[in-house]
Amino acid sequence: MTSAEDLTLSSPEFVISSAARRVVVTQRFFDEAAIGLLAENGCEVVIADLPPGQADGDLDQATLETLLTGADGWIVGHARVTRDLLTALPGLKVISRRGVGYERIDLDAVRDLGRVACIAAGGNDASVADHTIALMLALGRRFRESQDRMLTGNWSILMGTDLYRKTVGIIGLGRIGRSLIQRLRGFEARILVLDTGRGSQDAAAGDLEFVSLSELLAQSDYVSIHAPLTPQTRFMIDAEALAQMKPTAFLINTARGGLVDDVALLDALRAGTIAGAGLDTFVSESDPGYRPVSDALLALPNVVGTPHAAASSREGLDRSNRVAALCIVDVLQGRTPPAACVVADGRTLTPA
Structure with missing residues (x-):
């Protein structure tokens, strides 16, 4: 597993003010157009600089907590989104997968804790x-x-x-x-x-x-x-x-x-x-x-x-990046993303 000291964060040069909503991306190949879309909609975009050969699915919970502290949105690949992790990140409002599988996301925890989880439906x-x-x-x-x-x-x-x-x-x-x-x-x-x-x-x-x-x-x-x-x-x-x-x-x-x-x-x-x-x-x-x-x-x-690469064409990744980014924007601006993209929405639950 990769630890926090092995990993750094980098922000694109057009990151807007520190008052912006913070969106952390733990996926490789997140393109400039998708970063720009987030920035234009009031988001500070932070890219996790993963060590060579590592993916976010290799990160332990402590490392993910370090990366995501203060984040409002998370664009995720294959990391496990657990109840413990979400509980440790009370400010995290939306998890958006750049992909379509969601078996690694605890959907019950997302709903129980009032978060939103999305997939990039139609992107790949x-x-x-x-x-x-x-x-x-x-x-x-x-x-x-x-x-x-x-x-x-x-x-x-x-x-x-x-x-x-x-x-x-x-x-x-x-x-x-x-x-x-x-x-x-x-x-x-x-x-x-x-x-x-x-x-x-x-x-x-x-x-x-x-x-x-x-x-x-x-x-x-x-x-x-x-x-x-x-x-x-x-x-x-x-x-x-x-x-x-x-x-x-x-x-x-x-x-x-x-x-x-x-x-x-x-x-x-x-x-x-x-x-x-x-x-x-x-x-x-x-x-x-x-x-x-x-x-x-x-x-x-x-x-x-092939190494789980079927979705990884330039065009497919660009489409998926855009869909994942649009889902983040929708949630942070109080809207609901397209129904095909939403796999769990805890905002609709009425607290007991």
Whole structure:
């Protein structure tokens, strides 16, 4: 864990007066336009200067308390927002995630303590959907395996497989799942959907087939996960689920580590139960004890891995930064951010 003495704060050159509302940003790649938007709306913007290789999810509570003392707003990445932390920061009014997952935020504590928690809904949908397509193509056409062989002097051709007119199973039909569907239509894919409860408005779409998890796993050439991580969805793709997939099928996870049992996935890949996996998220992100499993997965030739980077295009980060900043401004100016962005609002509770 990073301690307070390892970390410094920096303020942009156009920070306004000390009487301004203080907004602390503990995310990297927070762009000048988003900083300017906050400053123009009466906020003093303070950027946490994290040590190389560190993210705010690596910071302990004492360090976070030091960073956030006096803050009215916090733009956060993967730090855990706990009841103890919020209690220690009575002036913190709004927590705004530059992202869409919120499993690390204690929503009950946010409500109980009268705070507001937001996500950057709509900011990274396109970026994650593009990344998912990239993983599908890389796996099907065996990009990694081909380049590794070429580096050893072996330029023989490996036979790949198309995405064109394949059956793609999508688990979860939120914003990213729907963005992926738009792209898959260009490949003339047959699209199977397991609706986890957020996409029922799309049930009338003629080219979507709503199926059970078992049907989706058994029929799909590519299975792509876009569900939230909850106690109910944790390890939803386990050894039993993997055994239902085709031996020629690929698994893609650009959602959350913990939706897939990585130990079971490693066993399945080694046994040839499935053909390969594209992984942007790993259990080891939240449980370091799984790091050897992640390393073993990444060493396999039929795994393409990225470090939870699907949302991190320049354009996606700029959009997400702006949405996160606008949520901060709305709350600090007494308004309610767009409904899709608000995951907890304790201001609406009437004290007992």
